[in-house]
Amino acid sequence: MSAALSVDWNEQDDESFRLDLREWFEREFPVHLRFLPRRLRWSESKDWWTKLSQKGWLAPNWPREHGGMGLTPAKLIIYWEESERAGLGRMPDQGLTMVGPTLIRFGTPEQQAQFLPKIISGEHVWCQGYSEPNSGSDLASLRTEAVLQGDSYVINGSKIWTSMAHDATHIYVLVRTDKTVKQQRGISFFLLDMKTPGVSLRPIRNIAGHEEFCQVFFDNVKASTSNLVGRLNEGWTIAKGLMTFERLSIGSPRRPLQAFEQLDALARKLNLFADPGFVDCYTKLKMDLLDLGSLYGRYVDKVRRAEPLGPDISMLKIFATDTYQKLSELLLESGAEYGSYAEAVNFDGKIIDLISPFYISRPGTIYGGSNEIQRNILSKYILQLPN
Amino acid sequence: MSELEINEHRQMLLDSVTHFARGLDLIRVRQLRDTATECDRAVWQQMAELGWLGVLVPEAYGGMALQLADMAIVAQALARVLLPEPLTAVAVLAASVLAQSNNEALKKTLLTDLVSGHCLPATAWQEQAGSLAVNSIGLQATAFEGGFKLNGRKQFVMGATGADGFIVSAQSQQTPGVDGVQLWWVPKDTAGASVSFETLADARRCATLSLKEVVVAKQQLLLSGQAAVDSLSRAIDHTAVILSAELCGLMSRALEMSLEYMKTRVQFGKPIGSFQALQHRAVDLYIQQELASAVLADGLSILDAEPTVQTRQAAASRVKARCTEAALLITRQSIQLHGAIGFTEDCDVGLYVKRAMCLAAWMGNAHTHRRRYAKTEILREVA
Numbered sequence: 180m181s182a183a184l185s186v187d188w189n190e191q192d193d194e195s196f197r198l199d200l201r202e203w204f205e206r207e208f209p210v211h212l213r214f215l216p217r218r219l220r221w222s223e224s225k226d227w228w229t230k231l232s233q234k235g236w237l238a239p240n241w242p243r244e245h246g247g248m249g250l251t252p253a254k255l256i257i258y259w260e261e262s263e264r265a266g267l268g269r270m271p272d273q274g275l276t277m278v279g280p281t282l283i284r285f286g287t288p289e290q291q292a293q294f295l296p297k298i299i300s301g302e303h304v305w306c307q308g309y310s311e312p313n314s315g316s317d318l319a320s321l322r323t324e325a326v327l328q329g330d331s332y333v334i335n336g337s338k339i340w341t342s343m344a345h346d347a348t349h350i351y352v353l354v355r356t357d358k359t360v361k362q363q364r365g366i367s368f369f370l371l372d373m374k375t376p377g378v379s380l381r382p383i384r385n386i387a388g389h390e391e392f393c394q395v396f397f398d399n400v401k402a403s404t405s406n407l408v409g410r411l412n413e414g415w416t417i418a419k420g421l422m423t424f425e426r427l428s429i430g431s432p433r434r435p436l437q438a439f440e441q442l443d444a445l446a447r448k449l450n451l452f453a454d455p456g457f458v459d460c461y462t463k464l465k466m467d468l469l470d471l472g473s474l475y476g477r478y479v480d481k482v483r484r485a486e487p488l489g490p491d492i493s494m495l496k497i498f499a500t501d502t503y504q505k506l507s508e509l510l511l512e513s514g515a516e517y518g519s520y521a522e523a524v525n526f527d528g529k530i531i532d533l534i535s536p537f538y539i540s541r542p543g544t545i546y547g548g549s550n551e552i553q554r555n556i557l558s559k560y561i562l563q564l565p566n
Numbered sequence: 567m568s569e570l571e572i573n574e575h576r577q578m579l580l581d582s583v584t585h586f587a588r589g590l591d592l593i594r595v596r597q598l599r600d601t602a603t604e605c606d607r608a609v610w611q612q613m614a615e616l617g618w619l620g621v622l623v624p625e626a627y628g629g630m631a632l633q634l635a636d637m638a639i640v641a642q643a644l645a646r647v648l649l650p651e652p653l654t655a656v657a658v659l660a661a662s663v664l665a666q667s668n669n670e671a672l673k674k675t676l677l678t679d680l681v682s683g684h685c686l687p688a689t690a691w692q693e694q695a696g697s698l699a700v701n702s703i704g705l706q707a708t709a710f711e712g713g714f715k716l717n718g719r720k721q722f723v724m725g726a727t728g729a730d731g732f733i734v735s736a737q738s739q740q741t742p743g744v745d746g747v748q749l750w751w752v753p754k755d756t757a758g759a760s761v762s763f764e765t766l767a768d769a770r771r772c773a774t775l776s777l778k779e780v781v782v783a784k785q786q787l788l789l790s791g792q793a794a795v796d797s798l799s800r801a802i803d804h805t806a807v808i809l810s811a812e813l814c815g816l817m818s819r820a821l822e823m824s825l826e827y828m829k830t831r832v833q834f835g836k837p838i839g840s841f842q843a844l845q846h847r848a849v850d851l852y853i854q855q856e857l858a859s860a861v862l863a864d865g866l867s868i869l870d871a872e873p874t875v876q877t878r879q880a881a882a883s884r885v886k887a888r889c890t891e892a893a894l895l896i897t898r899q900s901i902q903l904h905g906a907i908g909f910t911e912d913c914d915v916g917l918y919v920k921r922a923m924c925l926a927a928w929m930g931n932a933h934t935h936r937r938r939y940a941k942t943e944i945l946r947e948v949a
Binding site: 458466469473554555 | 829850864887888
């Protein structure tokens with residue numbers, strides 16, 4: 180942290196900053212964890228987390244006084260681009276992406292002092308408790324409830340699709356604190372230690388066979404009023420306030436481009452470029468990906484100019500995730516019989532993963548507001564179509 | 567100019583074209599459908615006075631020497647009102663070819679007259695449908711003592727109805743290959759030159775130009791050899807991108823019309839725009855529109871940087887393919903969103919559908935451009 184405070188990365192020129200990141204990521208990030216077709220478990224990422232933390236490069240988006248790099252939007256984009264280029268895996272990063280920015284904006288000085296340093300040090304690993312078994316797209320209908328008893332709250336209910344909950348030491352949850360008002364106005368934002376009595380979880384195996392998400396249960400879990408972030412019943416506003424330019428990363432063409440390289444390798448192995456039907460599909464998709472790059476670039480430029488991102492960014496999510504799925508489907512189709520293999524295929528020593536992109540690209544159209552919800556948003560706020 | 571100055575200048579240009587376009591309505595478009603020239607010379611003259619015919623022309627010839635991005639602003643805004651005048655055929659395709667000519671005397675006359683609105687040149691380069699190749703030319707130029715004789719046929723010549731003459735590509739019989747490619751200026755009343763017309767879906771017409779023993783003098787040669795091929799191929803890419811700007815303009819207006827209709831048309835006691843099936847359909851059209859405009863913007867800055875031929879072609883093909891598909895989708899879906907009224911002659915939606923079809927087909931449709939892209943960007947690398 181002292182290293183972070185001593186350096187203002189924004190003073191460095193873009194190109195040398197980029198090269199520093201590139202060179203260091205290349206040298207330091209474990210080779211066996213690059214471009215993995217899944218998220219990293221905490222056990223795999225702890226060392227890297229610590230290394231980043233010691234270097235002062237863990238929290239690019241946090242202000243420097245809280246141990247972050249305090250990067251300008253332009254520098255932040257360079258940081259993302261280099262992370263993607265190096266194939267850095269996704270760590271259990273909710274503390275960095277969500278809790279930190281939330282506490283910095285809405286937390287009390289006590290909450291900031293209690294939690295932020297422990298995120299940076301890796302002592303606390305966070306997960307997000309938003310969705311519930313009966314509240315998915317309709318998140319505001321959530322029913323996990325916090326009732327004031329004496330000087331603390333008692334929480335009952337359940338959260339689901341909680342990514343990496345089994346690796347987390349802490350969870351932040353949206354809970355109902357008032358049932359008498361409009362749904363959105365009766366929700367509060369709480370922080371909880373996963374070791375609090377009454378918290379339990381059950382990992383859920385996903386369609387790819389990985390245990391990445393969980394259901395979390397709250398059975399008379401006590402939470403002190405000091406665990407409340409912001410004011411009572413302000414939780415919805417806080418959750419929505421987090422929709423800043425971090426959302427840009429979901430539209431980056433980098434991940435689909437990664438899968439495109441698999442398609443390219445497959446096509447060479449199976450001599451598919453001699454098949455005009457394949458070339459047509461391949462070309463169309465390649466151009467879709469480049470066009471996604473153009474759309475993404477438009478938002479990147481906005482961020483660079485420090486302009487706010489509006490609800491129209493939903494279109495980037497829709498096109499990026501749809502295109503990724505189409506690509507994954509062409510990969511399977513082009514593999515013919517190989518397209519039904521459960522694991523990556525070994526072509527005389529060249530390993531081509533046909534099936535992972537299929538699985539990885541599925542949740543993108545569902546999480547963070549399904550693409551149907553994104554279309555509702557665009558219809559309402561951009562096209563201003565009536566209700 | 568600094569970036570800020572460029573942006574300010576472009577905003578002023580946009581304001582000026584938008585203001586001008588407000589004075590042009592679709593009734594005028596319908597009326598011009600039945601005329602022989604499909605061009606209102608008064609409107610053309612105003613556009614000349616505003617300098618728009620000379621956006622891409624060097625200052626020495628009366629032009630503004632601006633960039634493709636500026637031309638795109640003009641074309642896009644005027645396409646929203648379906649300008650029928652041959653702006654792109656003259657001020658982009660012909661102007662770009664002429665600007666590369668090394669026949670200074672002829673260049674001076676033709677370009678200054680083009681910029682002032684007094685000469686409408688049409689470019690006759692294409693002989694085969696679905697091809698963007700500029701140097702497989704069947705039209706022959708045979709040298710004789712007094713000059714050359716031209717024999718052959720060109721198809722799909724746009725902006726030909728009111729044209730004062732044609733820029734014609736020919737293959738010299740004395741010099742095979744690229745070195746023998748020539749670009750000639752053939753005035754419209756030249757003996758042996760005949761023009762026949764095909765009516766297009768939007769009621770504009772494209773021409774077939776037939777040349778039989780047409781005698782041209784050396785002074786009518788605009789450019790020859792590799793330079794001629796380069797100039798034509800560059801002009802074609804630039805035209806494809808400006809046509810894409812037109813497609814963006816017309817798709818945005820078509821989508822606006824559909825959204826307005828969705829907000830006002832009531833069925834089942836509600837505006838039809840309140841139905842989620844239609845909302846999501848409209849959103850998907852909007853996404854394609856935004857995608858097209860993002861790709862267009864990138865393509866313009868790539869072409870304006872005058873990159874290598876391969877980079878230029880790849881960018882132009884991406885732009886034309888995306889804008890074409892988006893415009894066809896949006897205009898065709900606009901029929902569906904309007905319901906039965908959208909299928910009537912009276913409904914303006916049809917005008918947009920038909921113009922989109924014509925701009926889509928000209929200078930390579932989406933399939934042609936994807937094929938070209940595959941050939942140079944994908945298959946070449948594989949081989």
